[in-house]
Amino acid sequence: VKRAKKSGTLEVYRAHVLREALKRFTLENRLREAIDCGQLTMVFQPLINLQTGAVKGFEALARWNDPVLGQVSPAEFIPVAEESGLIVPLGRWALCECAQTLADWDRRFGEPLPLTMNVNLSPVQMVRDNVPRAVEEALRYAGIDGSRLTIELTESALISDPDKTRQLLAALQAMNVTVAMDDFGTGFSNLASLQSLPIDLLKIDRSFVTDMIGDEDKVAIIRAIVSLAGALGMQTTAEGIEKREMADALAALGCHYGQGYFFARPLPPVEAYRYWVDRSSSTMI
Ligand code: C2E
Numbered sequence: 001v002k003r004a005k006k007s008g009t010l011e012v013y014r015a016h017v018l019r020e021a022l023k024r025f026t027l028e029n030r031l032r033e034a035i036d037c038g039q040l041t042m043v044f045q046p047l048i049n050l051q052t053g054a055v056k057g058f059e060a061l062a063r064w065n066d067p068v069l070g071q072v073s074p075a076e077f078i079p080v081a082e083e084s085g086l087i088v089p090l091g092r093w094a095l096c097e098c099a100q101t102l103a104d105w106d107r108r109f110g111e112p113l114p115l116t117m118n119v120n121l122s123p124v125q126m127v128r129d130n131v132p133r134a135v136e137e138a139l140r141y142a143g144i145d146g147s148r149l150t151i152e153l154t155e156s157a158l159i160s161d162p163d164k165t166r167q168l169l170a171a172l173q174a175m176n177v178t179v180a181m182d183d184f185g186t187g188f189s190n191l192a193s194l195q196s197l198p199i200d201l202l203k204i205d206r207s208f209v210t211d212m213i214g215d216e217d218k219v220a221i222i223r224a225i226v227s228l229a230g231a232l233g234m235q236t237t238a239e240g241i242e243k244r245e246m247a248d249a250l251a252a253l254g255c256h257y258g259q260g261y262f263f264a265r266p267l268p269p270v271e272a273y274r275y276w277v278d279r280s281s282s283t284m285i
């Protein structure tokens with residue numbers, strides 16, 4: 001009886017593994033097709049100056065709406081892209097799309113918009129691709145100045161390949177590209193490497209912001225990150241601001257920028273452009 005039970009469990013386990021593998025395989029193949037056929041899109045979430053209310057720029061976030069699978073979240077397809085190597089074409093597409101979108105907005109507006117575009121860079125792409133070259137090509141092709149681009153890296157990049165990260169950041173700095181450390185506070189980057197690298201911004205992870213109201217520990221962590229950033233000559237952006245109280249509290253803590261549903265959800269390009277136009281005309285008056 002014991003034996004039968006054991007092999008029964010094994011069967012269930014095998015079926016599960018097989019199902020997961022099949023799902024992975026399907027996801028990977030469909031993602032490859034989506035990249036090849038230009039089915040991915042970008043949405044843009046405003047980054048707000050918490051002290052003045054002005055729109056500083058946008059973070060570009062990839063979206064995939066598959067005809068069969070429906071809307072697949074980046075939390076699901078980015079890891080698949082990283083494991084399969086598809087992150088290289090995906091990341092190149094993301095860079096080009098961001099630069100092109102900025103160029104489109106500039107044309108529409110009649111002059112370069114005073115805003116920056118943030119794009120996420122996977123640590124896997126950093127290792128597998130020639131990122132400085134990809135950045136340089138995307139900017140040149142769209143005719144966009146490097147100073148208008150911000151690359152968001154995660155702390156895992158510092159850990160997985162510190163030398164490569166150092167080279168990459170130096171190359172980006174030479175192109176006047178801004179570098180932000182994404183999801184800061186969730187990784188394990190050591191302070192020495194943080195201090196010795198040309199990083200301009202720390203993005204305070206959403207997990208500290210989400211329930212900061214009434215949580216003294218969360219507030220203490222945010223205060224410490226803002227103070228650390230200040231001491232290292234960096235600025236801070238808080239992500240996941242869902243309520244006015246959070247924006248006010250973060251501004252009072254000296255945090256420079258913020259993003260979150262309270263200001264706006266990630267928007268399709270035309271709506272993002274309109275958001276900027278409406279918002280900047282109202283803050284200028
Ligand atoms: P991230 O870079 O930390 O991006 C912020 C995430 O928080 C986005 O999720 C955004 O939609 C979400 N968010 C913004 N404001 C709020 C809020 O007020 N409340 C809540 N609950 N969430 C908020 P999204 O778009 O699902 O992206 C998830 C992650 O996937 C990103 O985290 C980023 O690491 C990755 N990702 C997205 N697009 C790309 C891409 O083009 N390339 C790479 N390498 N990674 C990407």
Ligand code: MG
Pocket residue numbers: 059120152182
């Ligand atoms: Mg990001």
Ligand code: MG
Pocket residue numbers: 182183203239
């Ligand atoms: Mg983030």
Ligand code: MG
Pocket residue numbers: 183205206239
């Ligand atoms: Mg995050």
